[in-house]
Amino acid sequence: MVEERKKRRRQQPKRETKRTKSTAKQAIKKKQDSIHSKPENKKAQTKNRKRKQVPISKKKKNKFQHPPKNSGSTLLFNIIFYSFILFMIIGSIIFATTKNTDKSVLGYRFFGVLTDSMVPRDPEKQKGGFHSGDVIIVKNIVGNSAEVGDIITFRPSIKSQAFLTHRVKEKLDHLGETKGTYYITQGDANLAEDVPVNEKQVVGKKVIVIPKIGAFLNFVRENVIVSITFLISVFGFITIIRYYILTK
Incomplete structure (x- = not known):
């Protein structure tokens, strides 16, 4: 019995030495792993720092900045x-x-409409009509350049300060024995034609209507x-x- 106890006592320190050796090996491995893993951790830390260092103002600017298109x-x-x-x-x-009715802006004149002579009786055929209270923009043209179907602004007489704006119904190269360009005009709402108009009486051609x-x-x-x-x-x-x- 005494000998068995001695044997056991001799065997116990051997086991402890084995354990201490294994723990020492594990500690060495941990140190080596930590040494190898340090650069990777440093890289990750630097990346995280860079992300954290991005100012908030830049992020906000990116949201509201749009490239010009x-x-x-x-x-x-x-x-x-x-x-x-x-x-x-x-x-x-x-x-x-x-x-002053002779004033124009860049070759255009503005006229207020006082009557309903240009209200179309047949809107499908008579296009471009207007009503009293509207304003028309008239482009200055050469007197003989208007064509049939155009709506022209003219003076009823050469010395007249009033103006009429009616549609050209017919264009003539003479009137009786007098040569020259003449126009037969008529309001869209009128049943009778106007007196023939000489090219010198023509002021311009209607281009735009601004209603009311x-x-x-x-x-x-x-x-x-x-x-x-x-x-x-x-x-x-x-x-x-x-x-x-x-x-x-």
Whole structure:
């Protein structure tokens, strides 16, 4: 019995040494693994730091920054849009503030319609008619360049300060024995033809009808300063709205 106990005592430290050896090996392996894994962890840490270092302002800017699309077409559209608005404002102001009927803006004149002589009886055939209270834009033309079917503005007589705007029904190269260009005109709502018109009496050709703003222009004529301020404000408002829509 005594000998067996001695044997057991001798065997116990051997096991402990084996365990200590195994634990030492494990510790060495852990150190080696940690040494090999350190650069990878450093790389991951540097990546995470870079991601964290991205400022919030840049992220916000990326959300709202849009690359410009079709800059050439937008520039062309802006030029046409602003030119048309300015043309309309300037033309309306000149029309409303001047009593000189011979004035034109870039070769165009504005006339207020006072009668319903050009209200079409047959809208399918008589196109381009207008009503009293409308405003028509007339382009200056050479007297002999109008054709049948055109709506022309002319003076009833050479010295007349009034104007008529009717449709050309017939074009003549002489009237009786007198040579020259003459026009037979008639209002779309009229049943009778007008007196023949000489080419010297022709002022221009109707190009655009602006409906129902005659009353507005009469108001402008009576309240010039207020109306000009209002028109400039409307122009600025339209500009701001367009800028907001395009940049959204």
